[in-house]
Amino acid sequence: MSRNSEWQEEQQRVNFIIEEVKKRELTLQEKLGTTKEEVVDIRKNFWEDVTVNFENADEAAETHASIKQQAELMSERERSHQHDLKQLKHLHKLKDSPYFGRIDFLENGESEIEKVYIGTSSFVDNDGVDFYVYDWRAPISNLYYDYGPGPGTYETPSGAISGEIEVKKQYIIRQGTIEHMFNTGITIGDEMLQEVLGGQSDTQMKNIVGTIQKEQNQIIRNDRGRLLIVQGVAGSGKTSAALQRVAYLLYRFRNTLSADQIVLFSPNPLFNSYVSTVLPELGEDNMQQTTFQSYLEYRLGDEWTLEDPFHQMEYILSSSNDELYEQQVETIKMKSSLYYMEQMDHYLSKLENEGLVFRDLIFQGETFVEKETIYEYFYEIDDSISIPNRLQMVSEMLLKKIRKLEIEEREKEWVDKEVELLDNEILLKVHQKVQNEMKKDSDHFYEYDREQQLLRALVVKRKCKKIKSAVSNLYFLDMLTVYKQLMQEILPANLYEQSIKKINEGLFPYEDATPYLYVKGKLEGFQVNAKIRHVFIDEAQDYSPFQFAFIKNMFPRAKMTVLGDKNQSIYAHSKESSFSALQSLYDDGEVEKYELTQSYRSTRQIINFAKKIILADIEPFNREGEKPLLWKAQTKKQMNENVIERVKHLRRSFGTVAIICKTAAESKSLYEAIYHHLDVRLMTKHSTGYESSILIIPSYLAKGVEFDAVVVYDASRSTYNKESERKLLYTICTRAMHSLDVFYVEEKSPLLSNVSKETFQERM
Numbered sequence: 023m024s025r026n027s028e029w030q031e032e033q034q035r036v037n038f039i040i041e042e043v044k045k046r047e048l049t050l051q052e053k054l055g056t057t058k059e060e061v062v063d064i065r066k067n068f069w070e071d072v073t074v075n076f077e078n079a080d081e082a083a084e085t086h087a088s089i090k091q092q093a094e095l096m097s098e099r100e101r102s103h104q105h106d107l108k109q110l111k112h113l114h115k116l117k118d119s120p121y122f123g124r125i126d127f128l129e130n131g132e133s134e135i136e137k138v139y140i141g142t143s144s145f146v147d148n149d150g151v152d153f154y155v156y157d158w159r160a161p162i163s164n165l166y167y168d169y170g171p172g173p174g175t176y177e178t179p180s181g182a183i184s185g186e187i188e189v190k191k192q193y194i195i196r197q198g199t200i201e202h203m204f205n206t207g208i209t210i211g212d213e214m215l216q217e218v219l220g221g222q223s224d225t226q227m228k229n230i231v232g233t234i235q236k237e238q239n240q241i242i243r244n245d246r247g248r249l250l251i252v253q254g255v256a257g258s259g260k261t262s263a264a265l266q267r268v269a270y271l272l273y274r275f276r277n278t279l280s281a282d283q284i285v286l287f288s289p290n291p292l293f294n295s296y297v298s299t300v301l302p303e304l305g306e307d308n309m310q311q312t313t314f315q316s317y318l319e320y321r322l323g324d325e326w327t328l329e330d331p332f333h334q335m336e337y338i339l340s341s342s343n344d345e346l347y348e349q350q351v352e353t354i355k356m357k358s359s360l361y362y363m364e365q366m367d368h369y370l371s372k373l374e375n376e377g378l379v380f381r382d383l384i385f386q387g388e389t390f391v392e393k394e395t396i397y398e399y400f401y402e403i404d405d406s407i408s409i410p411n412r413l414q415m416v417s418e419m420l421l422k423k424i425r426k427l428e429i430e431e432r433e434k435e436w437v438d439k440e441v442e443l444l445d446n447e448i449l450l451k452v453h454q455k456v457q458n459e460m461k462k463d464s465d466h467f468y469e470y471d472r473e474q475q476l477l478r479a480l481v482v483k484r485k486c487k488k489i490k491s492a493v494s495n496l497y498f499l500d501m502l503t504v505y506k507q508l509m510q511e512i513l514p515a516n517l518y519e520q521s522i523k524k525i526n527e528g529l530f531p532y533e534d535a536t537p538y539l540y541v542k543g544k545l546e547g548f549q550v551n552a553k554i555r556h557v558f559i560d561e562a563q564d565y566s567p568f569q570f571a572f573i574k575n576m577f578p579r580a581k582m583t584v585l586g587d588k589n590q591s592i593y594a595h596s597k598e599s600s601f602s603a604l605q606s607l608y609d610d611g612e613v614e615k616y617e618l619t620q621s622y623r624s625t626r627q628i629i630n631f632a633k634k635i636i637l638a639d640i641e642p643f644n645r646e647g648e649k650p651l652l653w654k655a656q657t658k659k660q661m662n663e664n665v666i667e668r669v670k671h672l673r674r675s676f677g678t679v680a681i682i683c684k685t686a687a688e689s690k691s692l693y694e695a696i697y698h699h700l701d702v703r704l705m706t707k708h709s710t711g712y713e714s715s716i717l718i719i720p721s722y723l724a725k726g727v728e729f730d731a732v733v734v735y736d737a738s739r740s741t742y743n744k745e746s747e748r749k750l751l752y753t754i755c756t757r758a759m760h761s762l763d764v765f766y767v768e769e770k771s772p773l774l775s776n777v778s779k780e781t782f783q784e785r786m
């Protein structure tokens with residue numbers, strides 16, 4: 023068949039499918055209208071359609087059954103309505119681009135080749151027999167991602183199916199028109215990827231279902247194991263694989279798993295919004311998204327104002343002259359190790375027999391129960407009972423005491439005064455209550471006395487509310503002192519003193535938050551989240567072993583997918599061994615590991631430059647661009663002028679140009695220096711999104727995100743000179759898709775000394 027007539031035939035099929043989709047949309051819209059009316063109708067007539075009669079037990083049971091039946095009918099209609107709405111969303115997407123791939127598959131033992139078209143969701147003919155389009159997550163679609171032409175096998179619930187793939191094709195269809203069509207081999211074609219990756223960056227991440235690579239597909243579809251670890255170089259598609267994996271799991275386990283049972287921990291709010299459109303674009307609901315910081319804040323409640331990790335980061339990146347700097351870094355490292363957790367466990371086990379610290383219980387400004395008494399109560403309880411259970415028992419004991427106190431207090435003088443201060447509304451309510459009582463019981467003693475009795479009880483009850491809730495929430499345990507004592511026991515004296523000083527300054531140090539919550543959980547009982555079935559941790563190299571262990575503990579029923587790049591770890595607590603520490607928390611058979619070495623984001627020239635910074639093994643994708651430019655200036659003023667000119671030039675070709683500074687302080691001062699000359703936007707830790715434009719952004723906030731052009735600001739010896747900043751510099755450079763410029767004053771950073779001259783061009 024000539025290429026032209028083949029193209030025409032394919033376009034005709036696309037037209038046919040789109041017509042069918044439109045028809046289905048109409049039918050569905052009509053159905054949706056009817057279901058909606060039905061639901062409104064059921065709601066309106068709910069009480070008319072049930073027979074309500076509570077005269078005797080039989081009638082009541084019948085009433086109950088009738089209400090239940092009616093409620094079930096309504097929720098069934100509502101479910102069907104939701105299902106149809108989702109279906110409509112899928113159809114809407116198919117109308118624009120019904121599919122992106124095709125394989126012609128001859129199943130062993132069959133004589134007819136099946137043409138399997140693959141798109142973002144399935145579309146079946148009216149009889150429900152023929153698949154016009156298969157969902158990319160359907161078992162048969164796996165052939166498309168895992169094989170080229172030749173033999174292929176896919177798994178189904180009833181066993182493996184093998185056969186021969188005769189043809190493998192890819193399409194780019196936009197607004198119903200085939201724009202590109204290729205025959206392709208095992209890797210999903212270079213042409214297609216060139217087309218996708220060569221485009222301009224987006225302020226929102228795109229789905230990659232049309233071009234998922236074989237090694238990414240393994241990660242997306244793996245449903246074995248409890249822990250899946252992905253170590254992948256910058257731009258290798260870890261985040262993409264994670265998001266498509268969420269979509270896959272929602273499809274594969276659609277009867278038992280919903281989006282709100284999945285949580286993604288992401289590095290910062292900007293990243294959160296950057297990835298938030300991928301799942302809706304695939305017709306799925308978004309999973310829960312949070313940052314570890316927000317999660318800690320939520321867990322700490324109002325008890326503390328938590329230092330944010332970026333505050334810590336600013337200190338680490340800009341205060342190396344501080345005399346306590348080394349000590350501070352050492353403390354952070356110590357508190358993030360599993361060794362610290364073990365030491366804590368050891369200390370906590372000693373508390374079984376002695377050493378917990380309590381607070382006096384105060385009522386009306388006076389000590390009601392002394393802490394020593396609470397201590398005695400606690401340690402008198404059988405020590406075979408766990409600490410959380412013993413604390414509960416003490417709490418109940420104290421509540422009993424408070425109830426007794428309540429009765430005694432009613433007779434006290436202070437109550438008279440408080441009764442007088444009660445507002446009229448309450449007086450009226452109590453009066454009415456007494457009137458009602460008197461109707462039922464004529465024998466009742468005097469109305470006035472009864473009213474007084476109730477009012478006094480009410481006043482005392484109100485006064486005791488606070489102390490009762492404090493006791494129920496175990497505030498009589500002095501957690502902070504326990505935690506301080508524990509640090510004193512475990513840490514060397516100098517680190518201990520510094521830690522105490524930091525806590526006393528008012529902000530709760532970030533490095534203490536997880537250990538503190540761990541101790542609290544161990545003593546008071548963990549409030550675990552058993553609803554969550556999958557936890558995803560992106561940029562996982564930035565989590566400490568302690569934090570991993572904590573997350574595992576908090577989500578006991580969840581499987582974990584952990585994605586990171588050891589070469590991008592930028593926090594003081596990060597360790598190369600973080601992943602192996604995490605692995606050590608699982609049995610060998612529970613862990614699945616993958617490595618991604620091919621980078622898709624940046625041009626070959628950018629990767630060749632960046633990989634020399636860390637001497638890593640990265641395969642660039644075959645996409646060409648300009649060599650990075652290194653701009654030398656004699657003064658800072660000149661560097662700023664160079665940046666302004668270059669950015670103006672870049673902006674003519676690119677949508678988003680990011681000027682990446684080392685710290686937030688530097689970003690701000692650059693912004694102030696250049697905003698009169700350039701239309702720039704300053705990104706801060708509070709930024710949740712951006713439009714295609716010129717941005718100034720601190721290094722650590724650019725994590726996980728990408729830009730058309732990156733300008734590395736001030737890569738001078740004076741700014742980047744510590745070995746610990748090597749990975750940061752690498753991370754910054756790998757944010758660039760098409761163009762990279764590095765600016766410095768006088769002498770470039772020694773961290774660039776391994777980068778060979780052939781990989782860049784110099785400018786003065």
Ligand SMILES: Nc1ncnc2c1ncn2[C@@H]1O[C@H](COP(=O)(O)OP(=O)(O)OP(=O)(O)O)[C@@H](O)[C@H]1O
Nearest residue numbers: 230233234235256257258259260261262622623726
């Ligand atoms: N199979 C693919 N098809 C098309 N684009 C892809 C594919 N894999 C990755 N990409 C693109 O490569 C870029 C990098 O992907 P992603 O952000 O997922 O990588 P990452 O490994 O999380 O990166 P980093 O660790 O550097 O933040 C994105 O633009 C993504 O769309």
